[in-house]
Amino acid sequence: MRAVHPTPSGTPLAIGAKLRSTRLAQSLTIADIATATGLSTGFISRVERDETSPSVTSLVTLCQVLSLPLGTLFEAPENEVIALADAPLINMGGSNAIERLLTPRAESRVQVLRSRLEPGATGGLELYTINCDVEIVHVLSGSLHVRLVTGIVELATGDTMTLAGREPHSWDNVTDGVTEIIWTIVPAAWSGSS
Incomplete structure (x- = not known):
């Protein structure tokens, strides 16, 4: 039997919702995060809406400020649908x-x-x-x-x-x-x- 290897998903990686929910759970505003990270409020807002992809450095900085392990952003969703x-x-x-x-x-x-x-x-x-x-x-x-x-x-x-x-x-x-x-x-x- 021939092994079948997974292929990359065509769906963009959505990390914004996890970042936003973590920020809100800590009662932090976008302005609070901007001050702590040195990133602009507009950039953080776009990242949370998945309208832009942050650099690795920006993403690590956001996760550090939010005390969010970087790997949790890439875990499989809890609500996966399999047809x-x-x-x-x-x-x-x-x-x-x-x-x-x-x-x-x-x-x-x-x-x-x-x-x-x-x-x-x-x-x-x-x-x-x-x-x-x-x-x-x-x-x-x-x-x-x-x-x-x-x-x-x-x-x-x-x-x-x-x-x-x-x-x-x-x-x-x-x-x-x-x-x-x-x-x-x-x-x-x-x-x-x-």
Whole structure:
């Protein structure tokens, strides 16, 4: 399998809102920041509106005055949107399943997966475990058999099952139709950020 490398985003880096919210949280005015940095109020205002890009030196100076670690300006946004068509394909080890990662690869708090299970799809003959605290499966359409040590639980469209983390289980689509499910894993069992 050939490695796919990320490409730069065509969207300009928006740092102004983080700078402005940090300034306001400290009850500082643009004039206060201008006095402390030696930068003009007009320049700082344009930076906060993302209308201009500061030099590295100006950006470091702004961050120092605001006691804001420079790296936080470049962290992934908390509200990232991943369209289903753009969600990366992953393989969690089942067969006859198309699985997509709906949360950012670097998100460690939770993972949400969407699976399309063809007739006969299975998580495997052997029960398996996932390194997480809680695993939740929600059936969007179709039905699913969840196999546990204690027996089989049948889930229908709209049903949701919560499993204790690390509980041995597997699953099967025993119908003649496609089943669509959402898996939620807390915390994320793995990070695909590397």
